[in-house]
Amino acid sequence: MSETTSKSIREDLTQRDELSLYTRIANNPRPFFKWAVPMLVLIAVEFPTYAGVAFGMLDAVVIGVTGLLDAAIGLVSSGLSQTIRDAQYAVVGVLRDAGGFVDGLPTLFSREVIPNQGYQTGPNGPWEGTFLGLEPAYAWALRATLIFAYALFTAYWVFRGWLVYRDHYREADWTPTDDIVDNLSNHQWGKFGIFVLILFLTMAVFGSALGPTTVEQNIQSPYSERINYFNEDTGEVDQVFPGDANFNSKSKGSAEFNVGPMSYDDYGRFHPFGTLTNGRDLFTFMMGGARITMIVSALAIGGAALIAAVFSMFSAYYSGRVDLTILTTADGVVSIPRLLLLILVSAVFANHWIGNVLNGGFLLAIIFAFTTWPFLWRAVRGPALQVAQEEWILAAKSYGQQPRTIMRKHMFPYIVGYLLVYASMSTGGIIIGLAALSFLGNGLGISPPTPAWGRAISMGQDYVSGPSWHISLLPGLMIVLLVTGLNALGDGIRDAIDPEAGGSAEGEEAAAGGGG
Amino acid sequence: MSKTTSRPQSAAQGDEVLVDVTDLKKFYGGEGFFAGPPVKAVNGVDFTIKRGETLGLVGESGCGKSTLGRTLLQLETPTEGSITFDGTDVTTLSGSDLKEWRRNAQMVFQDPESSLNDRMTVGEIIREPLDAHDWKTKQERRERVLDLLSAVGLRDEHYFRYPHQFSGGQRQRVGIARALALEPEFLVLDEPVSALDVSVQAKIISLLEDLQEEFNLTYLFIAHDLSVVRHICDRVAVMYLGKIMELGETEELFQDPSNPYTKSLISAIPRPDPTDTTRRITLPGTPPSPRDAPEGCPFATRCPAKIRPEEYTHLDEDVWDGIERFREVIRERSRMDLGVTGLARRGVGRFSRFDDLEEAVSDLFEGVDVPEEVRVHIEQAVEYAKKGYPSKAREYLYEEFSSVCDREKPKFYETSGTARYSYCHRHANEYEDVDPVISRRTSDE
CATH class of the missing domain: 1.10.287 (Helix Hairpins)
Incomplete structure (x- = not known):
């Protein structure tokens, strides 16, 4: 039996033009199509x-x-x-x-297909314009639930694609990645982190369909189109600008001026998280904020991780003077107070158009990347130094491999895990930093009227102990949930790449051990 | 028997020399104003390796044998000296010439756990040297990898496995296959079997022998296991503290070593013969730090056959042993960092850290009748050291008790007709030969 298999391996390896994935799929297309057709449908509907x-x-x-x-x-x-x-x-x-x-x-899950904005035709009359005549709250809840279910299932299906590849098309029957994935899939806390991350990514991607109304209609240009509503005073269906409706739906901390979570305002509009102090819908505001927050923090942490990875490998591979130069630079960057730099740069670029890219978020992302990389670099430099001491690096030098290739093939796979751990944990800091800037306001952070989480918290801070508690608390809880989720994800990855590190305190030490 | 040369020559004419190493030195550190003395890992080494032979390189750990192997392959830049490989001086190569040359000389590493990247399949690992040198087409590379796998006794389906899935012996086979990928002429085997089980060692050794025959390879076999060396090597070089002490045909060197260091090394091999009466020579102390190597013969501090100065030849063995051990103690002290407090205390004459020296002296000379002429010098040295000047004590003892072994570097003496060289003053005509000295000195114990 081994005679025939070894023969076919040799034929496979030497006679085919390319040992490509395409050829492997062509030989056994069934599992691929069973996965790919649903995947295509999932992508196509959205x-x-x-x-x-x-x-x-x-x-x-x-x-x-x-x-x-x-x-x-x-x-x-x-x-x-x-x-x-x-x-x-x-x-x-x-x-x-x-x-x-x-x-x-x-798209399938759009507000056109499942509309939730409608009006009543009488005091207790049926709803016009909503999905199947449902109450706006139910129509909205249906759409939001469908979107989250769709997003979770799509994420699972992508993972499933990897499983199909592993079981049917990969040449190696086992790789070190398998162990990491298996460890992570047995790690409840880590899975919670992944779940939270998917949740917030869904908000970022499907934000406009998730909100009961749109940022455009409710926040950015509320005086461009009128909406219908049932006027209780006149007993007729009237029209009003959303801006005027907002003006009368403010949450100001007193019983008469408050639209709390899960309630309707006087214009038949449903507010899952209540309204802001200016009467705008808090949930829509949060969804809008999710996208900008996720984009800016992804840019920032991506940039920081890239710089940290390259520099840590340079440090470890060349050591000596190169390492010292990077060390000095990193220390220099760390010594700059981040907040001061943010205020300074925001002021300098206040009237430059680059300060408006992504509503000011691009500049923030650059500053956060610039101030975060030294921490990541320090954390990853230890593991990188450890890998650089391995004999396979020496072996690669002995047959004349390029330094660039040595770093990419022989060092990077060993530091990427640590990089993920520290990156996911540092992202929490960046998100909090972003929220803090918006909280401070005064030209800092994302420029209004683009939604930013910190601004919602700042608006509600006077009403924390009244009926309008929701304005500060709900955004705050969302930030806490996201940051906790990212930390959980970091914990999960750390335990997955190094299961022997065990418990949390020990693990942290092991992961940070080489950092110094 | 005492034909001296500055460096050993290849005796057997007609054998083509593949590697010719001349006065090779590799020092670490020691640059810059504040740096201490450099670590002299390899301190002036000469030898040649003939095409197709296996040269063994033995020595205790830390003697610089691995550094020598790495320097030969230009993985370390030599501080001084030249390495001629097939007529080209490889120390002058750089850039693409160096990369091209690397195809000729490869290395097999000691630890199969650390020498293979765990994130790559065995196929990728063996193929990497071919990829790095853009060797032929992709299919031909894969074909070559499969050929190599079978050459080292692995199977085709191992191509897609990861190193994790292999035993130590199999991993070492992968390492050997990788080293052979570019069809090198010369392999440095850096303790290739010392991390393996004994049963596996034999298999790897015979694999190496078969491969050498099949591909006409030249080996530099670095090891500390003498029995393995005796089995596989044609010639052996014995290294101590960065120097080659003796070099010669394996069997002859094992049967009848010339150098005192080789003698003590070989006397340490356990012998299964209960009637064997050969005495084991136990060396006192530990090798000196390579930062602070003796100025004469590197082995002078521990040598059982050390030449004594003229004026002290009449001393008892015990007294002389005591003196040597005392010098060792003082050397240790002189390497210590006194620190700021120590220096301050010395300045005001209240230095007390070395007050235990007197006790050490009485231990060393316990039950030994120390003649007056020796005692005064010992006491003077203790006095210097106690005041906080151990270096001065060391100088003083050097002036008083040093012999030719301490002062002058020996020469290479050809000690037999078959190109055997030994690095020892005793081979000079004016001194007594090694054997009688050792047997006389050890028999007293």
């Missing part, structure tokens, strides 16, 4: 949403990068920076057109 998110991010990246180039090159040659700006307008124009186009496409 494709415009994903495309919109992708275009939006591309848009921000293009503006951000060209903006930085423009600012840098503008110092040298103004002609060249004009060219860059022209290119930027062209690209962004195309992206916005494409974004506008996909925005018009229908």
